[in-house]
Amino acid sequence: MKINKVDVLVTKIEVKENKDNQKYLMINLLDLGSGDNFDIISKEIELLSQLKPMTKAKVNLNLSSNKYGLKLDLLEVLEVLGGI
8 A cells, every 4th residue: 555745754764785795874853743653674775865763754655564474664755854
């Protein structure tokens, strides 16, 4: 299910490496509407140039389900609304 135009606060972004030395991002988001906190893992390193810690952004998300539970993906950053 696609969730469009969500206002979030990016609280933290970390660059990590897996056991095969491939880099990925760990992004912590706070939904400004509900106050819920989400940890998103993304292989799209180019998001690092668009998102900065402690900034507001409007994003599109994708919520999917599999046998292990729910998964939330960051599809795109629509606009950066500025810092807090």
